[in-house]
Amino acid sequence: MVEFPGKKDLLAAENFSVFYGSNEAVRRVSLDIPEGLVTSIIGPSGCGKSTFLRAVNRMNDLIPRCRVEGALRLDGQDLYEQGVDVVMLRKTVGMVFQKPNPFPKSIFDNISFGPKIHGLRDRSKLAAVVEKSLRQAALWDEVKDRLGDNALGLSGGQQQRLCIARAIAVKPKILLMDEPASALDPASTSRIEDLIAELRGKYTILIVTHNMQQAARVSDLTAFFYEGNLIEFGETGRIFTKPREKRTEDYITGRFG
Amino acid sequence: MEIGTRKILDRSFSSVGMFAIVLMAVSLVILLQPVIIRGFGAFAFRGTVEFREMMFDRFGRGDENGIRKETIEAELARRPVYDLVEAFENELRDADPDFQTKYRSEFRDLKARLEELLGPRARDSDKALPRKCYGQTRWDRTGKKLHDVLFIESYDHSDPSKMGTRIFTPRAGYFKGTSLEPLFDILERDIEGMMKPRPTLYWRFFFDESIDSHFFGGIWPEMLGTFYLSLGAMLFAIPFGIITAIYLAEYSGTGRFVSLLRTCISSLAGVPSIVFGLFGLAFFINTVHVSDSKSVLAGSLTLALLILPTIIRASEEAIIAVPRGYKEASMSVGASKWHTIIAVILPAAMPGILTSMIISLGRAAGETAPIIFTAAVSVGKPLGLLQVFNQPTPALPWNIYNLATEHEAVDEIRHIQYGMVFTLVLMVLMLNLAAILIRARITKRLRG
Numbered sequence: 225m226v227e228f229p230g231k232k233d234l235l236a237a238e239n240f241s242v243f244y245g246s247n248e249a250v251r252r253v254s255l256d257i258p259e260g261l262v263t264s265i266i267g268p269s270g271c272g273k274s275t276f277l278r279a280v281n282r283m284n285d286l287i288p289r290c291r292v293e294g295a296l297r298l299d300g301q302d303l304y305e306q307g308v309d310v311v312m313l314r315k316t317v318g319m320v321f322q323k324p325n326p327f328p329k330s331i332f333d334n335i336s337f338g339p340k341i342h343g344l345r346d347r348s349k350l351a352a353v354v355e356k357s358l359r360q361a362a363l364w365d366e367v368k369d370r371l372g373d374n375a376l377g378l379s380g381g382q383q384q385r386l387c388i389a390r391a392i393a394v395k396p397k398i399l400l401m402d403e404p405a406s407a408l409d410p411a412s413t414s415r416i417e418d419l420i421a422e423l424r425g426k427y428t429i430l431i432v433t434h435n436m437q438q439a440a441r442v443s444d445l446t447a448f449f450y451e452g453n454l455i456e457f458g459e460t461g462r463i464f465t466k467p468r469e470k471r472t473e474d475y476i477t478g479r480f481g
Numbered sequence: 482m483e484i485g486t487r488k489i490l491d492r493s494f495s496s497v498g499m500f501a502i503v504l505m506a507v508s509l510v511i512l513l514q515p516v517i518i519r520g521f522g523a524f525a526f527r528g529t530v531e532f533r534e535m536m537f538d539r540f541g542r543g544d545e546n547g548i549r550k551e552t553i554e555a556e557l558a559r560r561p562v563y564d565l566v567e568a569f570e571n572e573l574r575d576a577d578p579d580f581q582t583k584y585r586s587e588f589r590d591l592k593a594r595l596e597e598l599l600g601p602r603a604r605d606s607d608k609a610l611p612r613k614c615y616g617q618t619r620w621d622r623t624g625k626k627l628h629d630v631l632f633i634e635s636y637d638h639s640d641p642s643k644m645g646t647r648i649f650t651p652r653a654g655y656f657k658g659t660s661l662e663p664l665f666d667i668l669e670r671d672i673e674g675m676m677k678p679r680p681t682l683y684w685r686f687f688f689d690e691s692i693d694s695h696f697f698g699g700i701w702p703e704m705l706g707t708f709y710l711s712l713g714a715m716l717f718a719i720p721f722g723i724i725t726a727i728y729l730a731e732y733s734g735t736g737r738f739v740s741l742l743r744t745c746i747s748s749l750a751g752v753p754s755i756v757f758g759l760f761g762l763a764f765f766i767n768t769v770h771v772s773d774s775k776s777v778l779a780g781s782l783t784l785a786l787l788i789l790p791t792i793i794r795a796s797e798e799a800i801i802a803v804p805r806g807y808k809e810a811s812m813s814v815g816a817s818k819w820h821t822i823i824a825v826i827l828p829a830a831m832p833g834i835l836t837s838m839i840i841s842l843g844r845a846a847g848e849t850a851p852i853i854f855t856a857a858v859s860v861g862k863p864l865g866l867l868q869v870f871n872q873p874t875p876a877l878p879w880n881i882y883n884l885a886t887e888h889e890a891v892d893e894i895r896h897i898q899y900g901m902v903f904t905l906v907l908m909v910l911m912l913n914l915a916a917i918l919i920r921a922r923i924t925k926r927l928r929g
Binding site for chain 2: 318327337394
């Protein structure tokens with residue numbers, strides 16, 4: 225386990241496994257993710273990194289025959305205990321997906337969708353939330369004059385920032401990002417990375433990425449997954465310069481993956 | 482494969498596609514052209530003085546003085562005909578028995594045909610059947626009836642190996658040498674003066690009730706009936722259909738029971754409509770007693786059953802086709818499953834669902850068999866909104882069938898039948914057009 229002095233652990237996995245049927249996609253992973261930092265998860269395709277990420281807001285519940293073992297705690301509360309309100313959990317744990325997936329609605333309706341679900345009805349308060357979220361997602365200046373336009377009319381990069389704005393509009397504690405820039409061009413990718421840097425500190429960010437340079441650029445901590453196992457977890461600089469494990473070194477130097 | 486072969490295959494494939502499209506367009510034109518041209522004949526035709534008199538008597542329409550003047554003029558033109566007939570009648574009464582036997586039955590036949598053409602001489606609008614009160618109201622029918630007066634129709638059966646051939650012999654020849662002989666020339670020469678045909682636009686054809694089982698008047702009860710029936714069917718089928726589709730797409734999973742259910746629904750779509758009709762009679766009327774006998778309600782329910790499978794399957798496909806991302810995005814901000822379905826999935830699936838509705842609406846409006854036993858009658862009044870629960874109604878598809886086959890005077894009122902076909906096609910096209918426009922708007926809003 226790594227030490228980050230002064231940072232409280234927000235998310236803690238303990239011997240946490242995820243099964244798809246009989247296939248164990250995540251194997252007895254234990255790690256603690258500190259609050260307010262950016263943690264990236266890297267690893268070759270099929271290593272279980274996305275599965276782990278989607279376990280945090282229980283998105284895997286949508287997949288039939290998927291079950292978990294071990295414990296995954298958020299603020300000390302086990303997420304898979306009986307009686308956990310998934311709706312409240314997902315409000316606390318926001319998510320941004322690989323492919324930008326705005327609703328086919330107006331920009332305003334996209335952002336206000338979450339707050340409305342959680343009971344915010346007042347039009348002016350909604351407008352304030354929309355503006356704040358769009359500003360935080362660095363999209364406000366580009367769309368402030370056309371909030372009523374359909375979100376699908378935005379460019380791919382703008383759509384992805386819109387999705388980030390939509391996620392933070394419900395004020396989550398953790399923001400999960402599943403390869404958020406992999407479908408975008410380099411310019412949009414760099415804007416997303418800048419945005420992640422800006423959001424650092426306000427939210428605890430967990431990001432899955434294929435792009436090791438990206439992990440190195442944006443994250444404080446890096447976890448390396450391989451075949452469902454957590455191989456190594458530590459401060460990003462150290463992982464990329466002095467990996468302790470042979471497999472980590474092989475992966476980041478491009479010998480496989 | 483050789484590049485040349487690939488090109489040839491490619492080209493022949495696209496030309497076959499083109500051919501299919503052209504073939505479809507041509508058959509559509511060939512189909513619609515007579516429907517439109519003949520359909521127009523129902524309300525745009527040359528109406529005779531009889532038509533105007535009938536309209537005045539039965540609907541109180543038209544200028545009374547003008548019609549009276551016209552009637553007197555027509556009467557004047559007809560006088561020589563009536564005089565000749567009267568004279569011959571007297572002659573026949575006083576003639577010797579041989580003469581009487583020779584002409585009596587032929588003369589009776591001629592008089593009957595003349596009355597069909599010109600109407601009874603003494604107008605008495607209280608006669609039992611309105612059709613007996615007037616002569617021919619349409620100029621095209623006048624021509625046919627005039628032909629009946631001028632010629633005797635008979636069949637030549639001399640060659641037993643063939644069907645009898647129809648032959649027309651001039652009636653004038655039969656009455657040659659009698660005082661009636663000039664009648665036929667006068668009729669042929671002065672028929673315009675006797676009938677006074679005039680271009681008539683009877684647009685109220687669509688909004689008039691029928692008189693004397695479609696001899697006169699319009700088709701409003703039929704239009705209204707079709708409207709009630711198809712709308713009623715949609716009212717029942719859409720909510721159930723969409724809810725079932727949601728259940729199948731989002732909740733049911735993939736159990737054996739569910740796949741059996743799916744198979745049942747698909748098979749239901751292939752059940753012949755007459756079977757649905759009988760089922761509707763047996764179930765809704767005889768078992769559940771939604772009404773004492775045929776009613777719009779029972780017909781709507783039966784039609785709803787008929788279109789339900791289409792709506793379910795098409796809506797299910799539309800819901801499944803909604804990108805997974807929408808659902809994930811909605812769930813990821815904390816929406817419940819139900820909320821996700823209502824607020825995200827259904828709106829995104831709406832164009833597909835609407836398509837299923839368009840198809841079903843056209844089908845419900847045009848189906849005949851299911852309503853024969855459950856809702857349709859040949860003649861009826863337009864129904865009020867509350868009467869739909871216990872009253873049967875005329876409806877366009879059924880009345881088209883009825884007028885084409887079962888009506889006692891099929892040939893006399895073809896124009897009404899054409900008008901009904903035209904109206905039904907027009908109604909379905911308009912309903913479809915409306916739905917297509919709505920769908921286009923929704924799709925545009927979804928695309929941004």
